[in-house]
Amino acid sequence: MSHERPREVRSLYGSDAPPAVQRASLTSGAVPVAVYGLGKMGLPLAAVLAETTGNVTGVDIDPAVVERVSAGESPVDGEPGLPELVSELVAAGDLRATSDPVAAASDASVHVVIVPTVLRGTDPDLSSLAAAVESIGAGLDPGDLVLVESTVPPGTCADVVEPTLAAESGLSTDAFGLAFCPERTKSGRALADIRGTHPKIVGGRDIESTRAARVVYEPVTSNDVLVAPDVTTAECVKVFEGVYRDVNIALANELARLADELAVDVNRAIDLANTQPFCDIHDPGVGVGGHCIPYYPFFLLSRLETPLPLTRRARGINDAMPSFAARTLVQELDERGVPADEARVLLLGLAYRPGVAETRKSPAGPLATVLSELGTTVYGTDPVLDESTAGEFDLTPVALEDVPELDLDGVVLVTAHPEFDGLDWGALEELVVVDGRDALDLSGTDHWVYTIGSGVTNG
Structure with a gap:
């Protein structure tokens, strides 16, 4: 009987496959990725992840955004190279778009949340984040990894995201991974920034979440991937x-x-x-x-x-x-x-x-x-x-x-x-x-x- 490890994995969190197998699985498209939010920062991120992995579903609640992305068009203006990249990726089947977040969550094993956090008066409005997380929870499987890039008040992942995922999925919190990985991009140069202008920060809910997050971002960026001690520290980095x-x-x-x-x-x-x-x-x-x-x-x-x-x-x-x-x-x-x-x-x-x-x-x-x-x-x-x-x-x-x-x-x-x-x-x-x-x-x-x-x- 052969005791060789599988040559591909579908999930990263909790995987005991060799690191090289996990990275190869991600970049070959064996690990499906969903990106929630296709706005000014989300669409460039989805495009770079699709460029890296060949298997990304972009999710947005605006049907007009989904329609344009599905047609190979970029609804985001002012980002050099983005229209051409989206067209190329959609034509190749590497990037898709949907307005059904639960279906996307059911298919994916890596979930990246990059929806906006606005203010209502002087209070942060987390309703978009909460809606995305609830949808992810409804389709969450053991071994899935949730990565939050949306800028949020420190403590949000621990107080809002993790309990919501557990409640919606029915899974124990140690069955899935959760990390905060702040976007560090600037309008007008998003593709360059995502690909490596600045170091990427990752901070997991546990050691395994941090490890799995590094597996995702190391092929994406040409810069360093720096580890924060925990998820709340990573949230602080962006706000600070x-x-x-x-x-x-x-x-x-x-x-x-x-x-x-x-x-x-x-x-x-x-x-x-x-x-x-x-x-x-x-x-x-x-x-x-x-x-x-x-x-x-x-x-x-x-x-x-x-x-x-x-x-x-x-x-x-x-x-x-x-x-x-x-x-x-x-x-x-x-x-x-x-x-x-x-x-x-x-x-x-x-x-x-x-x-x-x-x-x-x-x-x-x-x-x-x-x-x-x-x-x-x-x-x-x-x-x-x-x-x-x-x-x-x-x-x-x-x-x-x-x-x-x-x-x-x-x-x-x-x-x-x-x-x-x-x-x-x-x-x-x-x-x-x-x-x-x-x-x-x-x-x-x-x-x-x-x-x-x-x-x-x-x-």
Whole structure:
């Protein structure tokens, strides 16, 4: 009788097959993978996993997303290489899509959850995560491995995910694996980031979960796979990264307000300070947007009894920057005899980051609201957003090519899209300009320019 080990395995958690057999089984497609959530981060992840394993089912509750992916199309814009990769993988049968999460869970043995965690007020909303986990639990088998990439409050895997999986599946908690493996990707470069820009972090509920998670991610990334001591520590890693950036930007914004009182260019002082290797002050600006940094502080603040005054204060400082920009603009307009309720102002950039068609928490929103409440006529232009998206703000959307036709009193640069480099400032009448990103050089014009962090730079 032969005692050779099987040449393929279908499940990784608890497998006693040699590591080489497990890796080969994963990369040959013998281990079916399901990815829950095909959004801006989920679809690139599903594509790279399909590229690696040849056997991925993507799950999304939006039938339109499923239809497009099934047709070999990418519903996610602004990710170089993603449309071509999705088309190639779907044509080869390596990537499929479905809106039936329970069916996908029943077929898969590795489950990767990458659904969004949004805020309801200041409380994290885990409903999307809970729904995905319930569906996985309904199809969970012994030996399955659940990997959570969604950013969540620390303690979520232990307090929510694990008990839900056990309750829905009827399995004991030692029958399946669970690990948190935070996504560390940036919009506009997701494929490169997933494939290895940064080390991958994995932290399991137990040693075996961590081991199995490494088997999954080691073929995916060209970078290191680093092990966190436990699942909650891994959850902290992602949240701490975001909180660090929020606090650092808040320091930069607080220092930026010294430019007038000290009569110094704080931006240049920061640049010089950062030549010291122990100093890494971020850039000040008109505000902090996106689906990460403004959210993550509340993943701690809303759940912990320990006071976090620095984290809370930093969030408040960053939230106040659109009002600071508005006050600076309105004050200068008033000194020029243009009251706020008669002013016509253009916001350059409505997306939260250059080149990314995403408006969540964009500082353009509160900035437009503050100005509109003062009676100012507010226009907005953004080359990466369609007019319907721009229309969600409290302003009138205009195309970039129509800007010279506007009779403007002021401009605020909110987002430094490269398309704005071609704007003919000389064709515009004398303006009050607030540069919220230290990105404009209007030295050859008659415009009065205030740069956040540098003070008056022209005029």
